[in-house]
Amino acid sequence: MFLSSHCLLTLVTSRDWQVERRAVVDRDEYACRSCGFEDVEDSRTALEMYPVDTAGSGPGTHAHESTFVTVCSDCATTLQGNHAALPETPAELFRHVRETTQIQGEAISDVASFASLTTSLPSALEADEIPAKSVDETNGGSADESQTAAENAASDPLEEYCRTRRDAILALDLADAHLEALETVDETAFDTDVRTSLASVVESGRSLQSTLRTVVERAETVPAGLERCSGCVDMVQDGSCSTCGLESRATSEWEDPDGTLAFERLFAAINSELQAASGTTKTLTEQTTTLAEALSGEKAH
Structure with a gap:
């Protein structure tokens, strides 16, 4: 769930909040990671920080930048569940359903990535392909150093893991928000065929969300099997990450008898879930078509 700036200020100190906000929006290049809206001047009102993880946050603590992602105020409003107007006409309802399915399509792409x-x-870790960071992220550096750091981040599998994970969770949360809006539509405004079709679309949408979140959870098991945090991928000791505060993800389900992680079996399970998501997407497309036909019939009355 989205936490407003006011709520987050109760989780971190004012000084820490300023440091982390700057780190987050700079990392995300002053753009919303959902819709792409840019605020290069950083007006501090157009962009907000959305938490993909809340572990390790508490009064007086320092929230790590890996637990937040940059969103614009419009996307933040949607994530909060504050929809300006729920669909009341057939055209409005179908537009919202179509937008929801498009967002879920983007979520599938982000989760698959x-x-x-x-x-x-x-x-990559076995081959020691992780480049060393050339800039102290806390103290910053020159423009040339920052560019070098950005280039390293783009070629660093650990940095890419963090980025794609944040994008996947954000996309799923946004899809959840849209599905929740569909669930609050006034059913009395539509006939039985529309209500039945809409219920099927929402049910399949929820099923797809569940499958995609399972994919994310299983993908997060990979760094856990490498004794790294599933959030920031720093090394983990004593059951939790000292950097971002996340607890170690359980790996016993995917371990071989010798205690090592069975990566191939885990990867096969992830692929199986992605195939299941593809099947649900096909069903969802068919149900959306049926809903469109029902809405067309209602408009004709």
């Missing part, structure tokens, strides 16, 4: 990236982590 994240899952694909995780399959490269074991080999």
Whole structure:
């Protein structure tokens, strides 16, 4: 759930909040990671920080930048569940359904990208392909140093893991918000065929969300099997991450008898869930078409 700036100020100190906000929006290049809206001047009202993880936050604590992603005020409003107007006409309802399915399509793409990236982590770490950071992220650096750091981040599988994970979780949360809006539509405003079709669309949408979140959870198991945090991918000791505060993800379900993670079996399970998501998407497309036909019939009355 989205936490407003006021709520987040109760989780971190004022000084820490300023430091982390600057780190987050700079990392995200002063753009909303959902819709792409840019605020290069950083007016401090157009862009907000959305938490993809809330572990390790508490009064007086320092929230790590990996637990937040930049969103614009419009996307933040949607994530909060504050929809300006719920669909009341057939045209409005179908427009919202179509927008929801489009957002879920983007979520599928983001989740698939994240899952694909995780399959490269074991080999990348084994081959020592993780570039060293050339800039102290806390103290900053010159423009040339910052550019070098950005180039390193783009080629660093661990940085890419964090980015694609944040994007996947954000996309799923946004899709959830749209589905919740559909669930609050006044059903008495539409006939039985429309209500039945809409219920089927929402049910399939929820099923798709569940499958995609399972993919994310299983993909997060990969760094856990490498003794790294599933959030910021720093090394984990004593059951939790000292950097971002996340608890270690359980890996016992995917371990071989010798205690090592069975990566190939885990990757196969992830692929199976993605295939299931593809099947649900096909069903959802068919149900959306049926809903469109029902809405067309209602408009004709």
